[in-house]
Amino acid sequence: MREIQNINTSKEKRTFFQWLNFLIPYFYTAGITLILSWMIVASILIGFTTLKDNPKAFFLLTENTSTNDSSINRSETDKIVSNTQESKTAFSIIIQPFVESNFNQIIFRGLFLLFIWLLLFLTIPVAFKRLKRFKFLNLEFEVDNIEQAAIETVEISGTKARLMAYFTGDDASGRTLDFLAESTIEFKEVLEYFLAETQLGYKNHPINGVFTYKIYNGTAPEKLYDLVEESKESGESAVCNKIDEDNLWKKSYLVFYFPYNYTEYITVIESYSYSFDILDKYLFELLHKTISKNLENIEYMVALTNDEEDTNVDTFS
Numbered sequence: 652m653r654e655i656q657n658i659n660t661s662k663e664k665r666t667f668f669q670w671l672n673f674l675i676p677y678f679y680t681a682g683i684t685l686i687l688s689w690m691i692v693a694s695i696l697i698g699f700t701t702l703k704d705n706p707k708a709f710f711l712l713t714e715n716t717s718t719n720d721s722s723i724n725r726s727e728t729d730k731i732v733s734n735t736q737e738s739k740t741a742f743s744i745i746i747q748p749f750v751e752s753n754f755n756q757i758i759f760r761g762l763f764l765l766f767i768w769l770l771l772f773l774t775i776p777v778a779f780k781r782l783k784r785f786k787f788l789n790l791e792f793e794v795d796n797i798e799q800a801a802i803e804t805v806e807i808s809g810t811k812a813r814l815m816a817y818f819t820g821d822d823a824s825g826r827t828l829d830f831l832a833e834s835t836i837e838f839k840e841v842l843e844y845f846l847a848e849t850q851l852g853y854k855n856h857p858i859n860g861v862f863t864y865k866i867y868n869g870t871a872p873e874k875l876y877d878l879v880e881e882s883k884e885s886g887e888s889a890v891c892n893k894i895d896e897d898n899l900w901k902k903s904y905l906v907f908y909f910p911y912n913y914t915e916y917i918t919v920i921e922s923y924s925y926s927f928d929i930l931d932k933y934l935f936e937l938l939h940k941t942i943s944k945n946l947e948n949i950e951y952m953v954a955l956t957n958d959e960e961d962t963n964v965d966t967f968s
Contacts, residue, residue: 663861665899665923673899679772686768690761697753806857811930814852818845818941827945834953838911839866841942842918849938853925860925867917871906878906879917888932899923905931909939911946 817823823845830836830844846864853860871879881889893901905920905927920927920935 663863663921663923670899673897675772679768682768682772683765686761686764690757693757694754697757803857808930810852810858811934814849815934815937818938823941824945824948827942828949831949831953834950834957836946836949838914838942838946839868839916841946842866842916842939845938845942846918849934860922862920862922862925864921865919867919869915869917871917871919875904875906875917875919878904879908882906882908882917888936890927890932892926896924896926903927905935907935907939909943911943 826844827836827841830841843866846866850862850864852858853862878889878891888905888907890903890905892903895901902921902923903926907918909916909918916939918935918939920931
């Protein structure tokens, strides 16, 4: 019997760039929250200080410094005021008080920081996305064209179709025969082998899909109960893809319930970064059914061979 190839089923690893893409919205929100919190706290402190030192100024009132006992000559005061007003420009009268206000400075500084923070997180994703154009002022993005996306979809579908053809071909039947030991073949052992080969095939271009798999006998984790029941009732794979594809804490699941020789097998395919489609459902269903068919054919062939040997022995005896 030919030596069976040992395939390592390594666990799915999330890359640094996947974590970065996942954490960017949280950093963005935290930065905005921090800037707004600074603006609010600084405004409250300034308002408290103004209310304590000069309550009238807090309510935008000016103190009347003129009294009956003023030692300053009114005529001289009017002359000084008139000369000062003549020397003031429109900027110093209107703009300067507005700009020099501590409260307004807080608002302007906060808006400036928010603008810088916004630009920073608009430009960071560009470095990790395949974008062709980014306009600074209009904030215009242009993504990959539709033709390229269509080509990639066809390539992915073609790769999955080749895997299906491989499962139903003579090569896969020959590999299944290698698991024959004492006239029997373990279904789970063969299934694990071909799942490992499928796992390696998905990692490559153009699918670039990383997943892990587990095979349960009869009982699966409680969180997958609904998917197992759905697969059991329909006889098909049950798929549950996560809503937010960038959420690296959640997983997408493909579950298939398959009974063989009075044993219930539940295959669970899970992934942090890959979403399953209808071709994936058909592919894993076909894998289970093809293995089952190949095992039946091999066992039937072995039974016929044993019967012929017994017949020959009886004849010669």
